[in-house]
Amino acid sequence: MFVSDATILHADLDAFYASVEQRDDPWLRGRPVVVGGGVVLAASYEAKSYGIKTAMSGRAARALCPGVISVPPRMDAYSRASRDVFAVFDRTSPLVEGISIDEAFLDVGGLRRIAGTPLDIASRLRREVAEQVGLPITVGVARTKFLAKVASGVAKPDGLLLVPPDGELQFLHPLPVERLWGVGKVTAATLHAHGIRRVADVASHSETDLVSLLGKATGRHLHALARGFDPRPVRSRRRRRSLGAQHALGRGYHSPESVTATLALLVEKVTRRMRAADRLGRTVVLRLRFADYTRVTRSHTLPVATARTDTVRDTALGLLYTAWPLIDDRGLTLVGVAVTNLDDEDTEQLELPFEDIIERHSGVAAQTGEVVTHRPIDRHALDAVLDDLRNRFGSGSVTSATLLGRDHRPGVPLLPD
Structure with a gap:
């Protein structure tokens, strides 16, 4: 070469x-x-x-x-x-x-x-x-x-x-395993615990060894990279078929409340990216990885494509609720969410802005018979305002009130009230 x-x-x-x-x-x-x-x-x-x-x-x-x-x-x-x-x-x-x-x-x-x-x-x-x-x-x-x-x-x-092509392994093998794509803190800790600290150490193990240690997907992925194998071409202006985000939780107990909050924040991140890219999606996918390196995926397809945070969040939390028994049994180490079946924004069927007054009775008003009225929230406008605030002041500047003070103990539904 x-x-x-x-x-x-x-x-x-x-x-x-x-x-x-x-x-x-x-x-x-x-x-x-x-x-x-x-x-x-x-x-x-x-x-x-x-x-x-x-x-x-x-x-x-x-x-x-x-x-x-x-x-x-x-x-x-x-x-x-x-x-x-x-x-x-x-x-x-x-x-x-x-x-x-x-x-x-x-x-x-x-x-x-x-x-x-x-x-x-x-x-x-x-x-x-x-x-x-x-x-x-x-x-x-x-x-x-x-x-x-x-x-x-x-x-x-x-x-x-x-x-240079004739010096790839000489360059790669002395580097720490953290240089490999996909090796985060959790995977690095697992590799270190087995005496694998350099890329050369990864390359010295068979694919079977790495799969048994890290799971099929990660093991095969790192086995290929440690040998310099990566056939992916540069793709110009590719339209993505899905948008997603994930977060490694690490080992140990994670309360339903913390997992729910993490998932809600991931949904905010994904839907914000969708709106920035003028994309809508119909299928919400929940991805979970457990302490034994097994994975499960749950998905739900919506009747219409959307980029609304509340719609995607409610769907993702519903999927998490149905999968919670598996989490209790195995221990959760990673949670991720993706939206697939993406369309362009101009395909969205917007909700009609009905002007009907919504009536409800609550608290003292229910006792006195007083009718409390409010108009429907324009969720598209709300998302636009929140996106603008995060662009101006950072992604952590504002978040959903549903993440504050909610009770997500085992047995309590994770779906918003």
Whole structure:
């Protein structure tokens, strides 16, 4: 193989939110900066040097670095910066697969005659992002998407790294197992408990060994990656067939209340992404993983496609309620939710805004005979307002009141009242 066979680029902006803040305010440059107050949404590399990490509480960040500077998030600024960077990507290659607001894969395999080697193209891309957008970006170059992403992670911050095809395993095997796609804290702890700490250790085990240790899907996945196998191509502007999110809970007891709250927050995240992408979905899928590494899936198809948070949340919680006996028996380590059968937003059949007054009796009013009236809540408008608040002030700035003070002991229905 020739070095030119390494034609996939993984471009990843460095400490994206914090870098935008440092770009726009010169006084912040070279200083420890975190975006977000109560929870750290992003940290500059100066802040990371103190051990500050994303999702850490603001109090914990200040304990590690009393001089840390906290700035409120500006989602509009980050969105504009992302669009500017992706414009550079699109000018670099016709094959761009965005995987988040601040990173993408590019396939430059057919550009040698007009743009030079992949390494030349990667160098030029970094220079153009710095000059035109004012942000540092790291690029990994490799034969596969997985290796390109690992290379960019190793090269951070503001770096460039090529993994030649004839040196892939020499590059990959000395790395810690956490560099493998899909190895989080729980999987890493399991591997470490069995003396598996480096990628080379994973590669030394058979697929059968890894499957028995981690389950069929994870075991086969890590067995392939540890040997540098990743056949996935770069797919340009692919329309996703589903949108989902998941959260690893770790081992130990998890109360019904905490699991319900986690699932509700995942639904908020998924439906917000659906609305941002102008997508609607009909099928809600609940995914659970247990302490014995077995998994179950439950799904329900709605009569009409929707992106409404309350509709998807109620459906997901109903699925969780029916699956709860399995959780009690096996112990839950991961919960996830996805919405499939996606359509474009213009296919939605909107609910008619009936003006009928809804009458109900409650509390003192029921005793006095007084009629309490209210108009139906416009759930589409409510979701739009909540999306705007989260864009302005961060994803944790507002949440559903149904997550506050609810009783979700075993035996108590999980569905909202």
